[in-house]
Amino acid sequence: MEILVNRRDWMRTTAGFVLAAAGSQLSAAEPKDIVISSGIEACGVAMELLKAGADTLDAVIAGVNLAELDPENASVGYGGLPNEDGVTELDASVMHGPTRRCGAVASIRNVRAPSKVAKLVMERTNHVMLAGEGAWRFAKAMGFPEESLETEKSRLAWLVWKESLRDPTGHSNWGEGLDAPPKAKSTAWLKERFPHVDEETLAWAREVAIHPPTGTINCLALNRKGEMSGVTTTSGLAWKIPGRVGDSPIIGAGLYVDQDVGAAGSTGRGEENIRIVGAHTIVENMRHGMTPQEACLDAVKRVARNFDNDRERLMKLGLNFYALRKDGAHGGSSLWGNPQHPPQFAVNDGGESRYEPCVYLLKQ
16 A cells, blocks of 8 residues: 655654654653752752752752852842942742742842742742832742842942943043043042052952943752752843843743753843743753753854844853753853853762853854
């Protein structure tokens, strides 16, 4: 008997076999305790909790709490660089694989560990995200104390940034005045403004004023039961417009977890990640057979495409992706990198935390 199959049916059937094969490979793999993160300290803390039998979400949140409560970390939590008004606003999201639930807070003030508030949004409300004043009022109702997020160092950086402002004519209301002789924007000039601040701190403040950092911390975990969870937390872009929200609290952009496939997260320029729904895109790529590294690289390629692959324009932004598959396979990607100093992400699979290289799209 002759069997005729048209091209559309053949492609549909072939695609089904590919997806089924990928799914069977994942199902056959033995899950294990593993944590990946953009911060190496988070990996160690989360792994110790996994070994002790803690829930995967509790483990990753405890991991990022280190960064959130560290006043020296200028991009996350307490000590994070403020918005253009000098006020620090934080974003965070969490996803719990076993229950397929999630929670997030955006532009929240007065709370040093927004990841904990995001978890309570997931557990104690019928919502996914709370923002601004409402997020703070919820946190207060849940027992969080009102705490300042600004440190002397972060406030100094903001003051230096204000001094650096210029309108098209070169005038700044934070300068000496139009009748003052011009001075170069150097550390020596800043020393006159801030005589009690050491040279190293002034140099740092000037650097972050000129080149605002976009740091964030993402942490993903898998345990031996095959359960997964993730968290992303940040203080967002320094000197941002008040109320600006990046990708970190956006489910599907800064974080996504699918218990059946894997998890992904991001750090860097949030606006560009939102445009490609990066974390969800990566998880779907893995669902359709890509390795974690291939899935992450595809995400940065989508970002580059949005800029017509124009290197000059792309040089103005940085973006990193991280992925953990449900069998423990993992990978990371970066928009930029070089062989001498490749971008990295942290991994702990039961021993010492270590760095592994990210694949990168463009060579610096």
